Amino acid sequence: MDELSNSENLKGNQVTTLTDNLLLKRIEQGDIASFEAVFHQHYDRVYGLLFRLVGNRAEAEDLTQEVFLKLYNRAFRKRFFKPNREHNISAWLYRVATNAGYNAIRGRQRRWQRDTVLVPGPQGVPAAEKEVEKQEMETAVRAALAQIKPRQAQLLLMRQMDFSYAECAAACNVAPGSVGTLLARAAEAFRQAYGEEIGE
Amino acid sequence: MMNQEKEIQNTIDQLTILEPTPADAPRTAVQALARVRQEIDRREDNRLGNRLGRWVMANNRKYAFSTVLIALLFGVALSFPTVRAAASDFLGLFRVQKFAAISVSPEQIAILQQVAEEGLMPGEVEILQEPGELRPVDSLAQASEEIGIAHIRTLADLPEPDEIWVAEGGNGRFIVDLEGARAIVQATGADPMLLPDSLDGAQVDVTVFAGVQQQWDNGIMLLQTASPEVDYPDDVNPTVLGEALLQALGMNDDEAQRLAQNIDWTSTVLLPIPQDFASFNEVTVDGVSGLALNSISNEGSALFWQKEGIVYLLLGPNESASELVDLAGTLRN
Numbered sequence: 001m002d003e004l005s006n007s008e009n010l011k012g013n014q015v016t017t018l019t020d021n022l023l024l025k026r027i028e029q030g031d032i033a034s035f036e037a038v039f040h041q042h043y044d045r046v047y048g049l050l051f052r053l054v055g056n057r058a059e060a061e062d063l064t065q066e067v068f069l070k071l072y073n074r075a076f077r078k079r080f081f082k083p084n085r086e087h088n089i090s091a092w093l094y095r096v097a098t099n100a101g102y103n104a105i106r107g108r109q110r111r112w113q114r115d116t117v118l119v120p121g122p123q124g125v126p127a128a129e130k131e132v133e134k135q136e137m138e139t140a141v142r143a144a145l146a147q148i149k150p151r152q153a154q155l156l157l158m159r160q161m162d163f164s165y166a167e168c169a170a171a172c173n174v175a176p177g178s179v180g181t182l183l184a185r186a187a188e189a190f191r192q193a194y195g196e197e198i199g200e
Numbered sequence: 201m202m203n204q205e206k207e208i209q210n211t212i213d214q215l216t217i218l219e220p221t222p223a224d225a226p227r228t229a230v231q232a233l234a235r236v237r238q239e240i241d242r243r244e245d246n247r248l249g250n251r252l253g254r255w256v257m258a259n260n261r262k263y264a265f266s267t268v269l270i271a272l273l274f275g276v277a278l279s280f281p282t283v284r285a286a287a288s289d290f291l292g293l294f295r296v297q298k299f300a301a302i303s304v305s306p307e308q309i310a311i312l313q314q315v316a317e318e319g320l321m322p323g324e325v326e327i328l329q330e331p332g333e334l335r336p337v338d339s340l341a342q343a344s345e346e347i348g349i350a351h352i353r354t355l356a357d358l359p360e361p362d363e364i365w366v367a368e369g370g371n372g373r374f375i376v377d378l379e380g381a382r383a384i385v386q387a388t389g390a391d392p393m394l395l396p397d398s399l400d401g402a403q404v405d406v407t408v409f410a411g412v413q414q415q416w417d418n419g420i421m422l423l424q425t426a427s428p429e430v431d432y433p434d435d436v437n438p439t440v441l442g443e444a445l446l447q448a449l450g451m452n453d454d455e456a457q458r459l460a461q462n463i464d465w466t467s468t469v470l471l472p473i474p475q476d477f478a479s480f481n482e483v484t485v486d487g488v489s490g491l492a493l494n495s496i497s498n499e500g501s502a503l504f505w506q507k508e509g510i511v512y513l514l515l516g517p518n519e520s521a522s523e524l525v526d527l528a529g530t531l532r533n
Contacts, residue, residue, distance in 0.1 A: 036233060043229040051226075052218040061226050068236050074317050099319035106377070138217050159208075160215040184204045187211035194214075 020089040027075040035075070038089055039068055045161065046097050052157050053101030054108075055142055063100045070096055091170040098154040105146045144193035152186035159183060297427070297467035299491040299504040301480040304472045308388075308450035315387045322381035325374050331408055332368030340364060340414075347410035354414060355422060356530040361414035369409040369425075376402045390447030390456075394440055405431040419500075419517035420527070427511050438465035445470065471504070478502075483521060485528045486512070492521035503528060 026034035046067055051060040071093065145153045151172050158168045168183075169176040226232065304312075337343045340352050340361075347366045354361065378400035382392035411425030443460035447453065449472050463470070471491070473480055478493040483503065485492075490505030500517040503524050516524045 039233050039236065040229050043232060044226075047226045048220065051220045051224060052215070055218065057220070057224050057226065061232065064226070065232065065236055065239060069239060070317055070319075072236075072240060096317070096319055103319055103321045134217070141214060141217055156211060156215060157218075160212045160218075180204075180208075183208050187208045190211050190214075191207075 020087050023089065024075050024087055027072070035072060038071065042090060042093050043068075045163075046093055048161055049094060049097050049154075049157055050101050052160070053098070053142070053145065053153070054104050055138060059104060063097070063104060067093060067097045067100055088170050090167065091173070094154065094158065094171040095173075098150050098157075102146070102150050102153075105142065140194060140197040143197045144190055147193035147196070148186065148189040152182070152189055155179070155183055155186050156190060297506055298489055299469050299471060299506070300463065301471045301473050301491055301493070302446065302449055302451070303475040303480075304449050305475055309472075309474050311388055312448070315384055320380060320384050320387065321377065322384050323374055323376040325372060327370065327372040329370045329372070331370030332410075334365040334367045334413065337364050337366055340412075343412045347412060349410065349412060349424075349426075351533040352412055353422075353424065353531045353533055355416075355420070355527055356532045357527060358416055358418075358420065358530075361416055361422075363415040365413045365415070367411050367413075369407065369411075371405070371407040374404045374406065376400060376404070385444055385448055388448040389450070390444055391453065394444040394447070396437070396440065399436065399441075402433045402436055404433075419515075420519070421513075421515040423513040424510050427506060427509050439463075441465070442470075469504075481521070483525055485525050486531060492524070494521055 023034045023038060027038075043064065047060055047064045050063045050067075051057065054060050054063065071089070145156070155168055155172055158171060163171070165179045166176050169179050172179075172182070174182060220226075227235075337346060340354060343364050343366045344350065344352050347368065376399050378395060378397065381399065382395050385395060386392040407429040409426035409428070411423060413421065413423045415421050439460050442463055442465040443456050446456035446460055451459065471480075473493065476496060478495055480491060480493050483490050483492045485503050485505045486507050488505055488507050490503050493502040493504075495501065500515065501519055501521040501524050502516075503512070503514045503521065505512050505528075512528075514524050514528055516527070519527070
């Protein structure tokens with residue numbers, strides 16, 4: 001039994017990490033089933049995180065695809081996932097997804113600033129007004145998230161998606177004990193950014 | 201403490217507005233996975249290196265050098281958006297007249313790849329016209345007609361090429377995001393402050409032109425294309441950016457500063473060569489100064505040079521660099 005297999009008997013967080021190493025090892029060896037297992041395990045949540053960031057189904061689906069393509073490409077280059085190091089696939093996926101989402105919204109903001117001409121919307125239709133109000137609020141929340149540090153946005157969104165503190169800590173590469181403090185700072189940064197967005 | 205938790209919860213509650221509604225539900229995981237696999241296949245098929253690789257590998261295992269080299273130069277580098285953005289930035293410093301090389305350690309290559317994979321972006325790339333995919337043509341005359349190059353040169357000592365491929369040109373622009381660019385430079389171990397504040401928002405326009413690739417059954421390949429045209433802001437100092445590039449490729453601060461001063465960054469293409477892949481030296485080829493690469497595992501050589509505005513790449517899976525130089529001496533219109 002090799003070192004990686006032995007480590008499956010360990011308890012707690014180590015099991016997850018070393019199991020990820022085994023999965024990566026199998027993907028490296030061309031085992032598509034292992035890649036598919038990772039995909040099925042994380043697809044919904046990666047999409048959920050990206051949708052919250054970009055707010056558009058098609059774009060979130062494309063970005064989700066890119067995240068998994070990166071995992072695939074990376075796993076096939078054995079030198080980048082070294083077997084003597086511990087890897088955490090979900091942490092890597094959510095970190096890469098957050099970066100991809102941020103790049104998308106920042107790119108969109110630059111294009112928007114460059115290309116957009118504001119046109120007043122329709123007035124005086126109650127149902128439409130309610131919808132417009134909701135959309136404005138969504139836009140402001142997303143814009144505020146885009147203003148704060150990516151790691152802070154990632155923490156807030158992962159907590160909103162019911163990720164545990166341990167999962168948040170792993171994805172953001174911080175000690176589990178510091179997640180509470182970091183969340184508090186992130187919430188404060190978000191509140192300030194949101195206030196600026198809505199002109200308070 | 202209670203207040204802090206309440207504030208966090210209030211923020212979390214506020215974020216629920218971003219949750220996807222049933223109408224925003226993505227395609228099923230099975231459908232999405234099928235799409236991912238399709239995309240993997242499509243990208244594999246479209247890589248220039250892989251196209252050549254299939255042809256090359258079918259003939260002789262020793263041709264792996266060609267495959268790896270081409271994949272390195274064209275396939276891998278242009279496969280990832282971040283690298284493509286970096287490449288645009290990189291090209292933005294040059295008007296191609298000559299080639300130089302720098303040896304890069306495997307460790308530094310791994311760092312650069314990791315930076316690329318993790319999605320850090322040095323700016324925004326906008327492809328205005330996608331460069332066309334390679335397509336086969338029947339003759340050099342047809343190639344000339346299809347891509348508008350009047351005089352395509354070929355190797356007189358060899359018979360007619362066994363395969364001829366052409367590709368259209370393309371153009372795009374790259375707008376620098378200083379924060380992202382500095383983050384990348386820092387991640388590679390270089391000094392981010394080498395990038396001046398004035399770089400933020402700088403626009404670099406890049407045009408690449410149509411090219412033609414000739415292949416022979418003995419594995420020799422000749423590629424020629426007009427030099428890319430690059431427009432960049434006048435206030436960008438290419439020497440400072442060159443110094444940052446050298447540091448990012450693993451050179452220490454003093455060496456990078458010294459070498460950066462000695463390179464004409466407005467006309468020299470610097471090729472990063474993995475040190476476990478090939479050695480390199482300057483050669484005189486086709487009457488001009490060029491760059492020769494020699495496979496470390498003795499699996500062939502490659503030459504790069506520029507003459508009269510045309511960039512050439514000549515690959516030989518069984519040839520030494522000096523044999524390729526002799527062969528290049530037989531080029532005719």
